[in-house]
Amino acid sequence: EDQVTQSPEALRLQEGESSSLNCSYTVSGLRGLFWYRQDPGKGPEFLFTLYSAGEEKEKERLKATLTKKESFLHITAPKPEDSATYLCAVEFLLGGADGLTFGKGTHLIIQP
């Protein structure tokens, strides 16, 4: 069964303390992998799309990378405003539903 697993479930960092969030997936064919940020009471906000192994994308303090079995979201020198739940989602290449398959998310807290 195709699955998306995110780790850790929760992460607490000090401001400026860099770290990485993991998204591993078991799919028969990957069309795209998406990262979203979700703040409490709001809908997910799009961050990145990755399509092929070796691809990297950056935005401010965030960098997303992709391998054949997992993706990492690297957060460099985070600030308190980076606190949110980060969601990873996968789109299948063939078969399955047309929607995205989401992981449960990593709840990130950045302490000042």
Added chain:
Amino acid sequence: GAGVSQSPSNKVTEKGKDVELRCDPISGHTALYWYRQRLGQGLEFLIYFQGNSAPDKSGLPSDRFSAERTGESVSTLTIQRTQQEDSAVYLCASSSPSGTDTQYFGPGTRLTVL
């Protein structure tokens, strides 16, 4: 520019009642998706509309759930005879046919079934 909008933002209903949730996609977006997010769970795909094609209903959890879309505009998700397990945030997303599959989400409707 305007993003995806949803209404109502919150809905409290009694078990057994029917509810309708509304989604206005980004103008020009031909694809529209509904997802459900239950507490502590990941987003679950419910249904997908693309233009005038037949919708992909493979994610609907039961026949109490249905959705309609008028052309490439507004969509309504209807839940009949609501149950307590239907309590969740219902999220709508839309995407453009311009070459990227990126889905842009609305703020969601929080449904509470008492």
